[in-house]
Amino acid sequence: MKAIVVSQLGSADVLELRDLPTPDPGEGELLIRVIGTSVNFADIKARHGQYHGVTELPFVPGLDVAGVVEKVGEGVSRFREGMRVVAFPKTGSYAEYVLAQESLTYSLADAVNWETAAALPVVAFTAYALLSSVGQLNSGESVLVHAAAGGVGTTASQLANIMGAGQVIGVVSRAEKVSMAAETGAHQIIDSSKANFDEAVMEMTDGRGVDVILDSIGGKVSEDSLKCLAPFGRLVHFGSASGESGRIPVQQLHSSCRSVRGFSFGTTRRLKPSWIEPWARAVMELVSSGQLLMKVGRHYPLAEAADAQRWMESRSSVGKILLDVARYSH
Numbered sequence: 001m002k003a004i005v006v007s008q009l010g011s012a013d014v015l016e017l018r019d020l021p022t023p024d025p026g027e028g029e030l031l032i033r034v035i036g037t038s039v040n041f042a043d044i045k046a047r048h049g050q051y052h053g054v055t056e057l058p059f060v061p062g063l064d065v066a067g068v069v070e071k072v073g074e075g076v077s078r079f080r081e082g083m084r085v086v087a088f089p090k091t092g093s094y095a096e097y098v099l100a101q102e103s104l105t106y107s108l109a110d111a112v113n114w115e116t117a118a119a120l121p122v123v124a125f126t127a128y129a130l131l132s133s134v135g136q137l138n139s140g141e142s143v144l145v146h147a148a149a150g151g152v153g154t155t156a157s158q159l160a161n162i163m164g165a166g167q168v169i170g171v172v173s174r175a176e177k178v179s180m181a182a183e184t185g186a187h188q189i190i191d192s193s194k195a196n197f198d199e200a201v202m203e204m205t206d207g208r209g210v211d212v213i214l215d216s217i218g219g220k221v222s223e224d225s226l227k228c229l230a231p232f233g234r235l236v237h238f239g240s241a242s243g244e245s246g247r248i249p250v251q252q253l254h255s256s257c258r259s260v261r262g263f264s265f266g267t268t269r270r271l272k273p274s275w276i277e278p279w280a281r282a283v284m285e286l287v288s289s290g291q292l293l294m295k296v297g298r299h300y301p302l303a304e305a306a307d308a309q310r311w312m313e314s315r316s317s318v319g320k321i322l323l324d325v326a327r328y329s330h
């Protein structure tokens with residue numbers, strides 16, 4: 001099978017298309033023929049050796065797939081050959097075939113087309129978890145979404161609206177991203193190249209601050225986020241795109257009843273896989289009914305994975321970036 005391999009850390013130039021043996025499913029595993037996979041920011045972190053998950057060289061990057069079950073291993077009960085699925089595979093997803101455990105594979109409703117399926121697993125399941133279980137968003141509350149034009153951002157803003165948020169504020173780093181953030185549900189958008197987002201948020205909320213902040217950036221952005229978090233607010237930290245750490249003064253938390261919460265889908269997948277099922281069910285219903293639309297910025301063929309990652313790393317990408325592994329029409 002064809003797969004993209006990273007055999008040394010570095011820029012996107014290290015991604016190589018190679019022939020690898022097609023794996024065989026073991027007990028409780030499925031072999032999936034990949035139709036589409038997606039580029040996630042974690043793939044870029046992994047290439048730089050900065051992902052907290054596995055980065056042992058060489059590796060095939062990629063975290064999620066949409067595809068067709070090709071073969072099932074012993075003991076698999078819910079899936080059979082030919083079924084359409086999405087999965088978080090145990091082998092890298094930038095490949096024509098992957099192995100996935102049955103417990104991290106989800107069947108795909110007929111109503112969900114391949115583009116939507118390939119775009120959704122990591123970002124939609126994560127965004128759902130961030131707003132519901134982690135951020136505990138209540139109806140009428142306000143939400144601030146950093147990187148609001150990106151994969152998680154465009155999904156989270158829509159979900160915040162679906163969950164009844166009263167105000168959704170998006171932050172983007174440049175003017176070209178404003179329309180994508182607006183299209184996907186941010187009611188007000190701050191261009192951080194033109195304004196300090198924390199001051200703008202305080203103005204937009206009449207000095208109160210927001211109830212939930214989705215922070216995937218880290219560093220100064222995390223520090224400034226605390227300046228515009230309302231009493232009882234939840235700052236949800238789930239990524240470090242800036243590569244910086246940031247300092248949170250804990251004495252500012254208890255008297256204001258505010259909290260800082262961390263979340264990693266990868267850690268949850270490894271240690272608490274059963275938690276994912278209800279998020280998956282909810283997301284599948286929302287995409288099947290057309291309430292949640294996965295916004296795809298660009299498609300690339302598998303062989304051009306390096307260009308796809310370059311676009312994301314350049315910070316100019318909008319929406320999800322897909323790698324089309326097989327041809328599809330629906």
Ligand SMILES: NC(=O)c1ccc[n+]([C@@H]2O[C@H](COP(=O)([O-])OP(=O)(O)OC[C@H]3O[C@@H](n4cnc5c(N)ncnc54)[C@H](OP(=O)(O)O)[C@@H]3O)[C@@H](O)[C@H]2O)c1
Nearest residue numbers: 040041147150151152172173216238239241242263264265
């Ligand atoms: N914890 C989890 O389980 C989990 C799961 C999925 C994703 N994430 C995190 O969520 C974030 C979004 O992921 P995604 O895959 O949907 O990516 P994305 O949002 O499509 O792209 C990353 C975005 O991060 C922003 N950014 C800020 N500083 C950056 C920098 N120094 N270099 C590049 N981009 C920078 C950019 O938006 P602006 O230019 O508008 O700022 C960029 O578009 C990432 O931090 C990722 O690690 C975490």
